[in-house]
Amino acid sequence: MTSVSPPAVSPLAPIxxxxxxxxxxxxxxxxxxxxxxxxxxFERELSQIFGAAWIYVGHESQVRNPxxxxxxxxxxxxxxxxxxxxxxxxxxxxxxxxxxxxxxxSNGGHTxxxxxxxxGWTYHLDGRLKAAPLLHGYPAHFDPASPEFAMxxxxxxxxxxxxxxxxxxxxGPSLEDYLGFMTTSFDDMVDRAPDGELELAGGVFKHTxxxxxxxxxxxxxDAAHPLFVHQSSIxxxxxxxxxxxxxxxxxxxxxxxxxNGAPYSFWEQNVGIWTYPNGHSFLGDYHxxxxxxxxxxxxxxxxxxxxxxxKKGKEATRKILEVRRWNTNVYPNxxxxxxxxxxxxxxxxxxxxxxxxxxNFRLKGAPERMFENTISFANIVNGTGSLVLTDDLEIxxxxxxxxxxAGSEWLEIGRGYAGDLPAEHGGRRGKNSTSEVxxxxxxxxxxxxxxxxxxxxxxxxxxxxxxSPARTEARS
Amino acid sequence: xxLAQRTTAAVPGDAAAGPLSLADCEQFLVHEARLLDxxxxxxxxxxxxxxxxxxxxxxxxxxxxxxxxxxxxDDRRLLETRVRRLASPRIYSQEPPSRTSRMIGNVTIEAAxxxxxxxxxxxxxxxxxxxxxxxxxxxxxxxxxxGGGGIQIAWxxxxxxxxxxxxEGLVVPF
Numbered sequence: 236m237t238s239v240s241p242p243a244v245s246p247l248a249p250i251x252x253x254x255x256x257x258x259x260x261x262x263x264x265x266x267x268x269x270x271x272x273x274x275x276x277f278e279r280e281l282s283q284i285f286g287a288a289w290i291y292v293g294h295e296s297q298v299r300n301p302x303x304x305x306x307x308x309x310x311x312x313x314x315x316x317x318x319x320x321x322x323x324x325x326x327x328x329x330x331x332x333x334x335x336x337x338x339x340x341s342n343g344g345h346t347x348x349x350x351x352x353x354x355g356w357t358y359h360l361d362g363r364l365k366a367a368p369l370l371h372g373y374p375a376h377f378d379p380a381s382p383e384f385a386m387x388x389x390x391x392x393x394x395x396x397x398x399x400x401x402x403x404x405x406x407g408p409s410l411e412d413y414l415g416f417m418t419t420s421f422d423d424m425v426d427r428a429p430d431g432e433l434e435l436a437g438g439v440f441k442h443t444x445x446x447x448x449x450x451x452x453x454x455x456x457d458a459a460h461p462l463f464v465h466q467s468s469i470x471x472x473x474x475x476x477x478x479x480x481x482x483x484x485x486x487x488x489x490x491x492x493x494x495n496g497a498p499y500s501f502w503e504q505n506v507g508i509w510t511y512p513n514g515h516s517f518l519g520d521y522h523x524x525x526x527x528x529x530x531x532x533x534x535x536x537x538x539x540x541x542x543x544x545x546k547k548g549k550e551a552t553r554k555i556l557e558v559r560r561w562n563t564n565v566y567p568n569x570x571x572x573x574x575x576x577x578x579x580x581x582x583x584x585x586x587x588x589x590x591x592x593x594x595n596f597r598l599k600g601a602p603e604r605m606f607e608n609t610i611s612f613a614n615i616v617n618g619t620g621s622l623v624l625t626d627d628l629e630i631x632x633x634x635x636x637x638x639x640x641a642g643s644e645w646l647e648i649g650r651g652y653a654g655d656l657p658a659e660h661g662g663r664r665g666k667n668s669t670s671e672v673x674x675x676x677x678x679x680x681x682x683x684x685x686x687x688x689x690x691x692x693x694x695x696x697x698x699x700x701x702x703s704p705a706r707t708e709a710r711s
Numbered sequence: 712x713x714l715a716q717r718t719t720a721a722v723p724g725d726a727a728a729g730p731l732s733l734a735d736c737e738q739f740l741v742h743e744a745r746l747l748d749x750x751x752x753x754x755x756x757x758x759x760x761x762x763x764x765x766x767x768x769x770x771x772x773x774x775x776x777x778x779x780x781x782x783x784x785d786d787r788r789l790l791e792t793r794v795r796r797l798a799s800p801r802i803y804s805q806e807p808p809s810r811t812s813r814m815i816g817n818v819t820i821e822a823a824x825x826x827x828x829x830x831x832x833x834x835x836x837x838x839x840x841x842x843x844x845x846x847x848x849x850x851x852x853x854x855x856x857x858g859g860g861g862i863q864i865a866w867x868x869x870x871x872x873x874x875x876x877x878x879e880g881l882v883v884p885f
Contacts, residue, residue, distance in 0.1 A: 437778060438770055438875075441876065441877040441878070442879065444879060445879075466799070466801040467799035467801045468792075468796050471793075477788075479761070479787050479791060480763075480787040481787065481788040484777075484785075485785070485789040485792070488789060489788065489789070492792070595780065610779065611784075614781050614783070618780060618781070618783075619878050619880060619881055620880070625882050626804050629806075
């Protein structure tokens with residue numbers, strides 16, 4: 236372990252939400268517990284990280300046609316992802332310009348306009364005010380065409396191959412620049428569809444735990460935990476007879492649970508961890524398809540490969556399927572898995588409470604049984620009532636409980652520290668998959684955001700007309 | 712133990728012909744709930760047929776477990792794995808273990824034929840663990856058949872009122 240000196244700032248000093256420098260809480264190989272427990276730091280994270288970074292807000296297949304909309308969020312802000320009348324993707328604050336009420340209360344749907352149920356203000360799909368009753372009663376400066384009286388747009392929205400992100404910061408790197416080499420993980424996911432297109436389908440798991448939001452991604456590329464945390468499901472799956480009735484849904488799940496019990500030597504010799512600028516990472520060289528789907532022994536997978544080869548050719552199919560990335564983490568709160576078409580979004584609720592939404596994708600052009608396998612995998616590995624994730628949730632909650640104590644001030648993130656290696660594309664890889672390099676890499680990004688993250692600017696509202704100085708206060 | 716014997720004894724076995732009565736069904740559901748509350752998961756598993764399925768949908772009125780995720784959806788193979796895990800000394804999500812209390816009511820027979828009986832019931836379930844208590848409620852559907860010397864569950868579907876809510880982990884079966 237690297238030797239570290241005490242923080243320049245006393246860890247016992249209160250942290251204000253506007254403190255200039257929290258870099259003393261991130262040291263080589265360790266981080267201070269207050270990054271997981273301090274409400275002031277949490278508020279800063281919401282404004283500095285979630286107020287600046289590109290945050291995943293949905294998939295284009297969820298708003299396929301003009302008028303389709305989806306309730307989503309960035310941090311604590313309720314948003315609407317909308318396909319407007321011209322077919323453009325819009326990301327609006329789900330908030331009436333009149334009294335601030337949430338306009339849309341459903342999870343999604345199709346509409347011609349948005350109407351606030353309070354005083355009947357209605358909005359176009361792109362957020363512009365369409366009509367408001369009693370217009371004659373408003374002050375002279377009231378201009379329905381003004382962006383001030385629109386459902387405000389989030390400053391930036393962009394897609395990469397169907398995955399839609401928003402940024403509350405008016406300026407910053409483009410989405411592709413921000414994702415950097417991680418675009419290839421999205422490519423991996425999309426390219427596995429014979430028709431080259433994904434469809435979000437199959438519902439959403441929403442699970443919660445009483446712990447900090449950062450813990451979730453810190454676990455998803457952690458190759459050293461499954462053998463321990465998941466012992467109950469590993470043992471249960473290994474002892475499970477194969478000759479009992481299955482309708483097919485039990486197959487892949489039992490395989491994965493058994494695979495979680497791979498010995499440390501496997502993780503240290505076969506699996507790797509790669510990290511990239513802006514906090515991103517992936518666990519690689521984990522599964523080849525033979526371990527999970529029995530490859531050509533599995534008739535479903537045979538049909539799938541046939542569909543791929545028919546559309547893309549043998550050589551391209553081979554190249555696509557030889558990519559073996561497990562979880563890809565896109566900082567700060569997105570993780571996805573191309574081999575089983577799962578995607579998870581981590582939502583910070585409070586410093587010690589987190590909501591995670593887990594989605595599935597259908598590979599267009601693939602046999603439907605492939606999607607059924609995706610659903611089975613989700614149920615049993617990533618689901619709220621699964622045999623695997625439930626023990627992870629217990630760990631997050633126990634960390635939350637443990638960190639309430641100041642008995643140990645620091646969390647160690649130094650495993651593999653001396654073995655970090657430079658990698659292509661500006662990256663840094665761990666010596667092997669048990670390295671905590673991906674956590675250190677996330678904290679590098681964390682410090683950057685906390686120091687420099689663009690202050691949240693909303694939708695850059697125009698200055699209030701001088702004729703109405705008291706109006707803002709009167710309406711607030 | 713005593714109850715299990717009593718239940719088995721009170722329910723006609725394979726040899727007995729004729730449909731299950733409402734009283735048969737109610738008694739069986741109460742017995743099942745008691746096994747779960749007592750943590751006798753192996754005995755609970757033994758109530759199911761060899762080709763059973765057990766389903767807790769993630770959406771109200773969910774039509775299929777195949778194209779939509781479920782809070783739990785187990786064929787016999789997975790149900791055995793689930794129950795075996797519950798007995799593991801390393802199931803950290805049950806350390807400390809949950810204590811549960813179930814109430815069954817409003818039992819009705821929805822369909823009955825020579826092959827079996829479909830029973831609908833309402834339930835409320837209290838789950839206490841680590842200084843907090845959760846309450847679940849909803850509707851259960853059981854397909855009950857004669858076999859194994861008594862009544863068996865061919866399939867069971869549990870529709871939670873809050874099936875699509877954000878939830879902490881679900882470990883104890885419904």
